[in-house]
Amino acid sequence: MRITLSLFGFFLLVCTACQQDTEQTAQQQLPEETAPQVNVPEFNADSAFHFVQQQVDFGPRVPNSAAHSAAANYFKEKLRSYGADVQTQSFEAEAYDGTPLALQNIIASYKPESNKRILLAAHWDSRPFADKDNQRSDEPIDGANDGASGVGILLELARIFQLQAPQVGVDIILFDGEDYGEPEGYQASSESSNQVWWCLGSQYWSKNKHKKNYMAYYGILLDMVGAEGAQFYREGVSMRAAPSIVKKVWGQAQQLGHGRYFVYENSPEVVDDHIYVNYNAKIPMIDIIAHAPGTQGYFPAFHHTHQDNMDIISKKTLKAVGETVAHVVYLE
Numbered sequence: 001m002r003i004t005l006s007l008f009g010f011f012l013l014v015c016t017a018c019q020q021d022t023e024q025t026a027q028q029q030l031p032e033e034t035a036p037q038v039n040v041p042e043f044n045a046d047s048a049f050h051f052v053q054q055q056v057d058f059g060p061r062v063p064n065s066a067a068h069s070a071a072a073n074y075f076k077e078k079l080r081s082y083g084a085d086v087q088t089q090s091f092e093a094e095a096y097d098g099t100p101l102a103l104q105n106i107i108a109s110y111k112p113e114s115n116k117r118i119l120l121a122a123h124w125d126s127r128p129f130a131d132k133d134n135q136r137s138d139e140p141i142d143g144a145n146d147g148a149s150g151v152g153i154l155l156e157l158a159r160i161f162q163l164q165a166p167q168v169g170v171d172i173i174l175f176d177g178e179d180y181g182e183p184e185g186y187q188a189s190s191e192s193s194n195q196v197w198w199c200l201g202s203q204y205w206s207k208n209k210h211k212k213n214y215m216a217y218y219g220i221l222l223d224m225v226g227a228e229g230a231q232f233y234r235e236g237v238s239m240r241a242a243p244s245i246v247k248k249v250w251g252q253a254q255q256l257g258h259g260r261y262f263v264y265e266n267s268p269e270v271v272d273d274h275i276y277v278n279y280n281a282k283i284p285m286i287d288i289i290a291h292a293p294g295t296q297g298y299f300p301a302f303h304h305t306h307q308d309n310m311d312i313i314s315k316k317t318l319k320a321v322g323e324t325v326a327h328v329v330y331l332e
Contacts, residue, residue, distance in 0.1 A: 040330040041160040045319035052144060052152035052226060052318070055124075056310055060140035061147065062128045063101040063177060071124065072104050075174055078155060083162040084108035084172070091204050096182040096197035103176040105201045107210045110161050114169030118329055119219035119283060120157065122150025123178030123201065123273060131183035133305040142309040145290075145302070147179065149226025149313065153322040160326065168332045171216065175201035175273050184304075202273035206280035218245045219285030220328070221274040225321045227300060228314040230290040232262050232321075236269030242284035249286065252327050258320040267291040270298060288321060 054074065059067035072088075079086050089105040106124070126143025130136060142148075154172050161170060177200030196203070224230070238246050253262035270289065277285040292300040302308050 038330050039164070040327050041164050043160065043319060043322040043326045044156060045315040045322065047159060048152045048156040048318040048322055049313065049315050050152075051155040052148045052313055053310060055148040055151060056142050056144050060128070060143060061124060061126045062140045063103055063125055063180060064099075068125065072106065075106050075124065075151070075155075079106070079108040079158055079172070082108075082155075082158040084110055084158060085112050087210050089205060089208070089210055091208075093177055093200040093204065095180050096186065096195075101177055101180060101200070103201055103204070105176055105205050105210075106174040108158060108172040108174075109169070110158075110171075111165060111169040116332070117169040117171055117216040118166075118332065119171050119173065119216040119277070119285065120154055120222070120325065120329075121173040121175060121202075121219060121273060121277070121285075122154055122222045123147055123176070123199075124151050124174040125176050125179055125201075127179045127304050127308075129183060130306050131185075131304055133307075136306060139306075141304065141306055143179070144310050144313050145224050145227045145308050146304070147223075149224065149318065150222030153222055153225060153318060153325070156322055157326060157329075164330075166329050166332065168217075168329065170329060171214075173205065175199070175205065177201045177204075178273055196271065198271055199273050199276060202276040203280070206276040209281065216283050217332075218242055219274070219277055219283050220245070220249065220325060221272060221277070221285055221287045221289075222321065222325070223272055223287060224290040224299070224303075225288055226313045226318050227290060227302070228312055228317065230261065230300075230314075230317050231292075232288050233265050233267035233291040233293075234263075235267050235287045235289055235291070237272075237275060237278065238286035239266060240269075241274075241278040242286050245284060245286045249288070249324060249328055252331075253320070253324040256320075256323055256327060258324055261317065261320040262324070267293070268298060288325075 058071045061071045087107045126147045181198035274285040274287040
């Protein structure tokens with residue numbers, strides 16, 4: 001992933017409610033209610049790290065590969081073992097070069113009967129080539145950070161959801177085909193110049209939801225959330241589409257002492273799975289994604305290179321993101 005985004009617009013309707021002075025006065029006279037104490041289960045960074053390692057051990061999870069199929073089976077089995085209602089959304093998509101891709105979105109639901117739902121997502125496929133690397137640029141990458149880190153955090157959240165169910169319903173979606181976009185320097189034909197080859201799984205799901213009329217109060221996308229020293233800025237589309245959710249998540253991170261990871265500065269818009277959840281599915285979703293200002297491009301230097309391996313994965317970063325998301329969900 002991907003490119004900075006400048007072509008997408010987003011129109012939000014903001015509704016405000018006015019209260020009569022008498023109502024305000026009456027409310028001010030009411031005794032303050034004490035918020036109920038919620039015991040948030042511990043997010044285990046060792047466990048999340050293990051889940052990242054498991055994915056990398058399969059090899060690059062490139063669509064149409066044996067590693068891709070093995071990883072999909074692992075996710076479904078693991079999520080079912082953690083008490084989730086698991087669905088598979090299988091479909092075929094065409095890659096930028098015309099390659100037919102057999103893809104699977106994997107959806108795990110907790111408390112499916114609940115009307116109030118939170119959507120958590122990450123992509124589980126990995127880049128089919130190291131197009132930003134000077135060596136072996138035509139070979140697939142491990143994708144430890146770009147893909148596996150977000151999934152590792154979601155699997156750990158699934159584990160603790162089984163131990164203690166949140167008050168709200170939660171849907172975990174592992175999107176496929178996010179990272180099969182065109183390589184650096186690729187010149188698209190005029191016929192396909194307007195086609196977005198990234199985010200194939202979220203493009204499909206947003207137009208073919210796993211449940212008719214499915215909606216969630218909001219969503220949180222995790223992408224590249226495990227690298228040592230990662231910092232997460234307030235990404236542009238997130239600020240347009242769901243500023244209140246950005247405020248909620250970044251505020252929770254501050255309260256937990258993770259402020260050095262969650263930076264109170266804005267960053268440019270990027271093309272990622274949250275675009276299609278926001279625009280097509282009409283669900284406000286933010287993107288927690290690493291940003292490296294001052295580098296060439298939006299992302300850290302190891303982005304789409306063979307350096308994206310387990311050597312760069314930090315348990316502290318996984319903890320900061322996973323613990324923050326866990327508190328946001330359990331405190332709903």
